[in-house]
Amino acid sequence: DSGVTQTPKHLITATGQRVTLRCSPRSGDLSVYWYQQSLDQGLQFLIHYYNGEERAKGNILERFSAQQFPDLHSELNLSSLELGDSALYFCASSVGGGQAIGNTIYFGEGSWLTVV
């Protein structure tokens, strides 16, 4: 158990709908990252927050948004869902915000999203 908690574990929704994925980082971690894993694209970086501040964005669609709250939990909002958004969405956390030996990134178990 990495200590990163994600809910829900599984979600099935229809095209055009909106869903919210939730993440609680490990105790003491200030950084939260979101990744998308699909069969054809692999594990893709979406966005990074550090202590409530957006630090980096990957190829995140405009239909997707995220935020990190004062209690450090994070939410990833996916709207106007399309079939191609079906994927495993991972949240990860680390203590610091930058790259450094010891700033290990720990991944949660993921949220399986199926869009039908």
Next chain:
Amino acid sequence: QKEVEQDPGPLSVPEGAIVSLNCTYSNSAFQYFMWYRQYSRKGPELLMYTYSSGNKEDGRFTAQVDKSSKYISLFIRDSQPSDSATYLCAMSANYGGATNKLIFGTGTLLAVQP
């Protein structure tokens, strides 16, 4: 062209074999290199972390980085059925302390047969 290329496999080996997993990359700014292991329907977990070029050994695992060739490897000695998983290479540049985002390879599926 993807920044990180990894042979997706699958790779099947008998128990006790030496396994070699590899990734190539195109971004010369990458300085930090990692290998993650992902069991089916689980999150990736960090196996090895290497900074810049060189070798690092941890038990049955050895990570090698050759920055001049933009090539990294993970060797698993005396492979066990419990090593059966997807192995992902991951890399990061020095973003001036701003972020620790990782760029992943697509993963190699390894099966160790008893």
